[in-house]
Amino acid sequence: MKKLTLILLILILIPAALGGGIVSGITWVPHENPSTAESRSNPAIPLIHYGEIFDQLASGNYPEATALLQQLKRMEYAHLPEEIIFTMGRYNDLTADLAGKLDDLDSTLDICEQLLSQNKLDEASTKLDEAKRLVDEATKLIETISKATEELIFQITPFASPQEATAVSEAEARLRKAMEKLAELEAWYKDKLENLDVATEEKKSLLTTTLTLNVNPSKVWVGNQVAISGELKATDIPLPARDISIFLDGKHFATITTVENGSYEASFTLPYWYISEVVAQNFYLPQGNDKSAYLASSSEIKRITTLFHSTGLSIEIPEEVYPGLPVEINGKVSSRGNVAGRSIKALLDGQPLFEIATDDHGLFKHLLMLSKGIQTGGHNLKFIVESDDEAHSAGASMNKGLNVVKVIPQMNIHVPGVIFLPRSAKFTGELYPPFSLQSVINLTGEMHSPLALKEAILTLEMAGVSTMAVIDGEEFELGLNVPFKFNIVGYEDMEASLAPVEPWHLPATCKVKIFVINLVYLVIILAAFILAGVVLLTRRRGILRKEDALYISPEKLQTPVSATEFRLPEIKLVTGDNQGIILKAYYMAVVVVQRLVRVFLKPQATLREFSSQVMPLLDRFAGLFANLTNLAEKALYSRHSLGDDEASQAQNIASQMKEQGVEKTGTENKNAGMLNTKKQTRKHE
Amino acid sequence: MTIRKLSVMITFVAVMLAVLVWCYPTNSDFKSENPSWNGARDFLDDFRVSPLSSLNALSVAPQESTLLVIPYMEFTTSDLKILENYVNSGGKLVVMDDYGFGNDILEHLKIETRFTGNQLMDTLFNYENENFPKIVNFVTEPATSEIENLVFNHATSLENAPHDNIIAWSSYFSFLDENQNGEYDEGEPEGPFPVIANFQIGKGELVLISDPSILINSMLEMGDNRRFLENIVQGQIFLDQSHLPEVPLDEAKGKLRIARNVLATVWGTLALILLVLILTLKPIWNMRKLKQRE
Numbered sequence: 015m016k017k018l019t020l021i022l023l024i025l026i027l028i029p030a031a032l033g034g035g036i037v038s039g040i041t042w043v044p045h046e047n048p049s050t051a052e053s054r055s056n057p058a059i060p061l062i063h064y065g066e067i068f069d070q071l072a073s074g075n076y077p078e079a080t081a082l083l084q085q086l087k088r089m090e091y092a093h094l095p096e097e098i099i100f101t102m103g104r105y106n107d108l109t110a111d112l113a114g115k116l117d118d119l120d121s122t123l124d125i126c127e128q129l130l131s132q133n134k135l136d137e138a139s140t141k142l143d144e145a146k147r148l149v150d151e152a153t154k155l156i157e158t159i160s161k162a163t164e165e166l167i168f169q170i171t172p173f174a175s176p177q178e179a180t181a182v183s184e185a186e187a188r189l190r191k192a193m194e195k196l197a198e199l200e201a202w203y204k205d206k207l208e209n210l211d212v213a214t215e216e217k218k219s220l221l222t223t224t225l226t227l228n229v230n231p232s233k234v235w236v237g238n239q240v241a242i243s244g245e246l247k248a249t250d251i252p253l254p255a256r257d258i259s260i261f262l263d264g265k266h267f268a269t270i271t272t273v274e275n276g277s278y279e280a281s282f283t284l285p286y287w288y289i290s291e292v293v294a295q296n297f298y299l300p301q302g303n304d305k306s307a308y309l310a311s312s313s314e315i316k317r318i319t320t321l322f323h324s325t326g327l328s329i330e331i332p333e334e335v336y337p338g339l340p341v342e343i344n345g346k347v348s349s350r351g352n353v354a355g356r357s358i359k360a361l362l363d364g365q366p367l368f369e370i371a372t373d374d375h376g377l378f379k380h381l382l383m384l385s386k387g388i389q390t391g392g393h394n395l396k397f398i399v400e401s402d403d404e405a406h407s408a409g410a411s412m413n414k415g416l417n418v419v420k421v422i423p424q425m426n427i428h429v430p431g432v433i434f435l436p437r438s439a440k441f442t443g444e445l446y447p448p449f450s451l452q453s454v455i456n457l458t459g460e461m462h463s464p465l466a467l468k469e470a471i472l473t474l475e476m477a478g479v480s481t482m483a484v485i486d487g488e489e490f491e492l493g494l495n496v497p498f499k500f501n502i503v504g505y506e507d508m509e510a511s512l513a514p515v516e517p518w519h520l521p522a523t524c525k526v527k528i529f530v531i532n533l534v535y536l537v538i539i540l541a542a543f544i545l546a547g548v549v550l551l552t553r554r555r556g557i558l559r560k561e562d563a564l565y566i567s568p569e570k571l572q573t574p575v576s577a578t579e580f581r582l583p584e585i586k587l588v589t590g591d592n593q594g595i596i597l598k599a600y601y602m603a604v605v606v607v608q609r610l611v612r613v614f615l616k617p618q619a620t621l622r623e624f625s626s627q628v629m630p631l632l633d634r635f636a637g638l639f640a641n642l643t644n645l646a647e648k649a650l651y652s653r654h655s656l657g658d659d660e661a662s663q664a665q666n667i668a669s670q671m672k673e674q675g676v677e678k679t680g681t682e683n684k685n686a687g688m689l690n691t692k693k694q695t696r697k698h699e
Numbered sequence: 700m701t702i703r704k705l706s707v708m709i710t711f712v713a714v715m716l717a718v719l720v721w722c723y724p725t726n727s728d729f730k731s732e733n734p735s736w737n738g739a740r741d742f743l744d745d746f747r748v749s750p751l752s753s754l755n756a757l758s759v760a761p762q763e764s765t766l767l768v769i770p771y772m773e774f775t776t777s778d779l780k781i782l783e784n785y786v787n788s789g790g791k792l793v794v795m796d797d798y799g800f801g802n803d804i805l806e807h808l809k810i811e812t813r814f815t816g817n818q819l820m821d822t823l824f825n826y827e828n829e830n831f832p833k834i835v836n837f838v839t840e841p842a843t844s845e846i847e848n849l850v851f852n853h854a855t856s857l858e859n860a861p862h863d864n865i866i867a868w869s870s871y872f873s874f875l876d877e878n879q880n881g882e883y884d885e886g887e888p889e890g891p892f893p894v895i896a897n898f899q900i901g902k903g904e905l906v907l908i909s910d911p912s913i914l915i916n917s918m919l920e921m922g923d924n925r926r927f928l929e930n931i932v933q934g935q936i937f938l939d940q941s942h943l944p945e946v947p948l949d950e951a952k953g954k955l956r957i958a959r960n961v962l963a964t965v966w967g968t969l970a971l972i973l974l975v976l977i978l979t980l981k982p983i984w985n986m987r988k989l990k991q992r993e
Contacts, residue, residue, distance in 0.1 A: 044798060044818075045728070045852040045912040046830065047736045048921060054828040063823055063872055082871050085824070085835060387789055387902050389933070390763070391841075420763065520763060521935065535968055542972050546979045 058178055060086070060102065061170065061185035064163075067109060068192030072199050076117035083110050098169050105162050112155040112196075119148040119203055126210055133300050133310040135217050142210055149203055156196050163189055220309045221248045225258065225298050227313035235321040235406055236286045245277040246298055248308055252276025256304070259297045263287070284320065288401060288408030292318045323351030325410040327399050334419045336465060338386045338517035347376040347399055351407030357400040362416070363393055386517035390418050420520045423467055427459035427510050432529045435496075455496060455528075460489045461512060463519065470514040476528075477506055485512070506530045592661035593649040599661075599668035600646035603639060606668075606675040607632065621647055635671055642667045720951045727946050729769050729915065731938060736917035739938065745919075746928065748936045754781045763934030765791040769911040770800040772942040779807040787901030791933055795911035797855040800942070805907075812860040812896060814909055815875060819854045819892060822883065823872035826850045826921060829881075833922060834894055836868040842897065842906075842930045843867065850921035854910030856892035867895035906931055 063086055070079035087106050122145045129138035167186050174182040226244040234240050242260065246253045253276045260268045262285070272278045284292065296313040326348040335341045347356045353376030360367040360380070372378045393416040401409035433455060455476070461467065472485045474494045481494050494508075505527045512522040585598045604615055604624070611631040615624045625643040629636050645664045649656055725733050731743045731750035742748060748767075751757060757766065766785060774782075782804060786792040794801050801814045821832035832851050837843040843866055856875060857865075873890030874883045898905040913924045961967045 045737065045915070045918075048826060048831060048850075048852065048917050049736065051827040051831060059822050059872075085870050085872070538969065538972055542976050546976060549980055549983055 058170075058174060058181035058185040061167065061182065061189055064105070064109070064166075065185060065188035065192045067113075068189065068196055071113055071116060072192060072195030074116075074120065074199070076113055076120065080110070080113045080117070083113060098166075098173075101162070101166055101169055105159075105166055108155060108159050108162060112152060112159060115148055115152045115155060116199070116203075119145060119152060122148060123203070123206055123210065130210065130213050130217060133217060133220060133305060133308065135214065135220070135309050138210075138217075139214055142207070142214055145207055145210070149200075149207055152203070153200055156193075156200055159196075160193050163193055217309070221307060222309050223248045223253065223298055223300075223311040225296055225311045225313045227294065227296050227316055229294055229316045229318055232317075233319040233321060234284050236284055236288065237403060237406065238284055239281050240284050240318060241279070241281040242294065242296075243277065243279040244296065244313060245275070246272050246311075247276055253298075253308075256298060257301065259299070261295050261297065263289075263293050284318065286401065286403045287320065288322050288324075289320060292320055294318055321406070323349050323405065323407045325349040325351070325356075325399055325401075325408050327397060327410045327412045329397055329412055329414055331395070331414055331416070334417045335382075335384060336420065336518035337384045337388045337390075337418060339465065340381045340383045343380045343382050345378050345397065347372050347378070347410070349376070349407045352402045352405035353407075356402060356407075359398045359400070361396040361398070364396075367395070384418060388418055390420050392417055420518055421463055421465055422520045423461050423463040423470070423512055423514060423522045425459065425461040425510065425512050425522045425524045427457050427508075427524050427526060429455065429457040429508060429526055429528055432531065435530055435532045435534070455494045455508075456491065457494070457508075457510075458489070458491045459510065459524075461485065461522070462488060463514075465518055466516065467514055467519065468516075470512050470519075473511045473513070474508065475511070476508040503531050503536070504529070592656040592658060595661040596645050596649040596656060596664040599664035600642055600649075602668045603642050603671045606671045607635070607639060610635070610675055621650070635674070638667045638671055642671075717955060720948065721955055723948065725946075725948055725952065727943065727949055728771075729911065729938075729940075729943050730949070731940060734916065737915050739914055739916070741916045741919055742914045742928070743938065745925075746932065746936055748938045750940045751937050753941050754778050754939060757781060757785060757937065764937065765793060765932040765934060766937045766939065767793045767795060767914070767932075768804070768939045768942065769795050770804060770942050771944050773800050774803050774807075774942065778942075779804065783808060786903035786905055789902035791904045791906065791931075792900075793906040793908065793931060795908045795914070797853065797910050797912075799911075801907070808900060808905065810898060810900075810905065812864070812898075812907060813858050814907070815856050815858050815892075817855060817875040817877050817888075818879065819851065819856045819869055819873055819894070819909065820876050820881075820883070821870055821873040821890070824848075824870040831921075832869055832873055834867050835870050836891060838866045840866055842895075842927070844930055846923045846927050846930070848922040849913065849924055849927055850918065851894070851910040852912035852915075852918055854894065854912070856894055856909050857896055857907060858893075860893045860896045860907075864896045864898055865893040866897060868892065869894050 063082070067079050067082045067086070070076075070082060083106065087110075122141055126138050126141040126145055129135075129141060167189070171182055171186075223246060225246050228243045230241045230243075244258075246256055246258065252272075252274070254272050254274045256272045256276075257269050258272060258278050259266055260270065260280075260282075268280070268282060270278050270280045294316045298311050300308045300310055328346045328348070330344040332341055343360075345358070347353050347358070349356075353372060354374045356372045356376065357369065358372065358378060359369050368380055368382065370378050370380050395414045395416040397412045397414070399410040401407060457474070461470070468486055470485050471482060472490065472492065473480055473482050474492055476494055476496060479494070479496050481492065483490070483492050506529075508526050508528055510524045510526075512524075514521070583597075583601070585594050585601070587594050587598065600621075607628050608614055611628050613624075613628050613631065619627075621643050625640060629640065632639055642664055645656075645660055645667075648654075648660075724735070726735055726737065727733055728737045729739045731739055731748070734740045739748075743750060751766075766782075768782070782792060786808070794804055796802075796814050798816055802816075805812060805814075818830075819832050820829040822829050824833040824835055825831050826833060830853050832854060834849040834851060835847070837846055849867070856869065868891040871890055873892060875888045875892065876882070877887050878884060894909045896907045898907075912918050913921075914928060919925050919928075962971055
């Protein structure tokens with residue numbers, strides 16, 4: 015039995031000790047515990063990626079190389095020593111610098127090339143100088159990076175494990191190859207620069223041209239006429255029939271042609287550009303045969319001050335708005351020009367929302383209703399006032415933050431903290447199936463919202479059952495029919511969920527814990543245990559009653575010993591059987607002794623053992639019982655036959671003990687009775 | 700050994716095992732009650748998420764709610780219809796998948812984008828090793844507000860995603876391990892790859908994330924994973940638990956739950972009480988019979 019218990023306990027404890035692995039099986043989801051993930055930082059990886067960046071640089075893909083580098087800068091080097099982290103940081107900066115320089119050089123040379131093609135020699139020369147400076151800087155950087163690369167390889171290589179050595183070598187080789195390509199690129203740029211230098215020198219032999227520009231008036235209302243004039247000359251020789259490009263604010267506006275004396279004159283309407291000034295500049299770009307004769311020229315810059323009425327806009331809108339609820343937007347357009355009938359467009363997050371016109375006083379009002387599905391949170395509301403060109407009134411715009419919010423209704427529910435079930439049963443006259451004990455839990459509550467709240471759906475849920483009701487007022491009362499399936503006692507969660515129908519409301523939930531006592535179960539269980547207790551008690555009392563029977567009463571001492579009290583061997587006497595007489599006398603004395611001292615002769619005990627147990631308790635019977643025990647032992651174990659005198663001695667002892675034993679017990683009982691009477695008397699007093 | 704003693708021992712062992720199974724926390728991936736590294740209890744507690752044991756339980760109005768689905772089990776047609784209705788009527792559906800059945804949902808929703816199902820590895824931008832790629836390229840929008848990097852765990856990537864819908868990319872140094880040998884081989888696709896995308900469907904929104912592991916307990920605090928999840932969820936949040944793989948422990952717990960529910964009924968409780976009474980009073984009954992025989 016013990017072995018089986020041990021085996022079973024081991025069977026239980028092994029799965030527990032294995033952390034449930036056996037019970038739950040192995041999961042197949044491919045992810046791993048990050049806290050136990052193996053750290054693998056291959057030192058070759060940064061080298062490989064630097065190689066890739068230099069490849070991109072050498073191929074002229076500067077934006078891609080810069081993007082790669084930006085990412086590489088965000089790499090964490092926590093696993094590397096401080097000096098390498100510093101070196102890599104500087105290396106990154108150098109590489110980024112080189113990428114920037116090469117990119118600038120590339121675009122500068124392109125511009126230079128374009129300027130030369132337009133015979134813009136001065137500008138081309140400036141750009142050429144800039145390109146030369148960039149080439150010098152790039153050359154120095156490539157040289158520095160080459161040295162830094164060697165240093166980086168030297169520092170990183172010791173961190174490579176033997177397994178990573180090959181990868182590091184390959185990365186080194188790739189990086190060196192990329193550096194060689196960079197050197198080739200540098201040489202290519204130098205070649206290009208030299209070619210451009212030669213082309214510039216050639217262009218210096220062309221004739222320079224001058225272009226003048228006059229603007230009248232210098233201050234003008236938008237939409238009004240502006241006159242411009244000037245002349246084009248090549249070393250004081252007028253150049254007729256040449257195209258002059260007019261640029262306003264850097265944008266090509268018109269082209270006019272010079273007349274015979276090389277002059278030009280034109281008037282145009284100043285665009286409705288509501289800015290404080292417009293910059294005007296004219297350009298002459300040689301075309302056709304002029305390309306091989308003249309250099310390009312540009313006029314001085316002239317600034318035209320523009321006149322118009324500025325427009326102001328003020329908007330009033332609540333800080334928080336609710337989806338589905340109308341909100342009033344008030345605004346005012348102010349201007350010294352026209353304010354009446356000005357068109358205003360409103361955009362929500364860049365999307366058209368509404369359009370409205372101002373009244374005669376420049377005021378406008380709009381009742382805005384945001385869509386029910388709009389996301390809560392911050393939105394951008396932009397108002398644009400269109401310009402009124404006729405009245406020379408500028409436009410205006412304004413951005414307003416719009417915070418769309420939803421309100422969570424406040425809900426309180428009131429239920430008793432402790433509920434006895436079944437709480438109430440409705441008897442409606444309908445037939446109930448047996449044990450269809452329904453329990454109704456009633457609750458009251460109230461809900462509040464600063465906004466209109468009507469016909470919200472209230473769901474009450476408890477122990478897997480739910481009820482639903484439409485609530486129309488602020489206060490409500492609801493009953494939940496719960497089936498009879500709760501535990502005996504314990505906490506149950508009751509959840510009330512309010513689902514408002516209005517889009518400006520969010521659902522609200524309220525949870526309460528209720529201590530539920532299931533009386534039916536409790537009564538059944540109590541009854542069962544009481545029943546069991548009663549039966550067990552009855553059995554216990556039966557045992558006690560048997561024990562009580564061992565107490566001596568004078569009457570009982572006179573009666574033979576019952577089998578249940580003490581089962582002694584029955585001895586049938588035959589004439590002349592002295593041994594039997596002695597043993598019978600002994601057992602008779604044992605009965606008396608047992609009743610006097612309440613120590614029982616156990617079947618496995620020897621007569622000597624029993625004697626030694628009872629002797630100290632027997633007082634005056636001790637000697638008699640010792641003699642009788644000796645005689646009984648002789649009768650049992652001695653080889654000598656026992657005489658009649660010994661048999662009669664034994665009978666006498668037994669008779670004496672029986673008689674005196676009865677007297678003693680009677681006296682004790684009498685004394686006990688007197689004591690009780692005395693106690694009762696005192697109590698009455 | 701008497702039959703009586705043996706039956707007592709078996710009952711004892713059965714009860715002990717039942718108690719053990721009942722009390723032992725589940726270690727299933729993404730399970731709401733799993734507190735260990737691969738569970739989602741922290742996410743559920745911190746974000747007040749309601750776990751769904753069935754998509755049919757999605758009874759709440761979809762407006763202002765987010766449903767996160769980790770599709771590791773096949774979807775029934777009715778499940779797919781529920782998802783379609785949910786997103787069409789204004790709910791925000793977040794499909795977080797790597798090697799599961801996410802493409803079934805996309806196919807049903809008639810979205811061309813797919814989860815590639817190949818492991819996304821990044822040799823440079825990673826946490827500890829290439830299996831934990833760091834996502835460092837984001838498009839500026841509310842979902843990526845204040846996000847610097849996300850840490851994925853054995854993730855995959857998206858393909859056929861329209862450029863305007865992509866909101867996060869893996870780094871230039873990432874690659875797809877098509878032959879699953881754990882390292883880059885010539886010809887394997889090189890990054891950057893789209894990893895997160897969002898779509899407007901009907902009145903609702905669909906967000907695709909190519910790694911569901913960002914919400915497990917051990918990954919929630921990695922990088923800006925928590926912040927990102929905060930950004931993408933709205934309103935009431937639900938986490939579908941009905942398409943996660945079941946392990947034997949969960950099955951055993953489920954059966955015990957059924958047994959508990961049966962015992963919680965009137966007849967079940969009465970039967971239990973009766974059994975206890977019989978077992979308690981049987982020795983007395985036996986003794987009485989013995990006495991009568993004597």
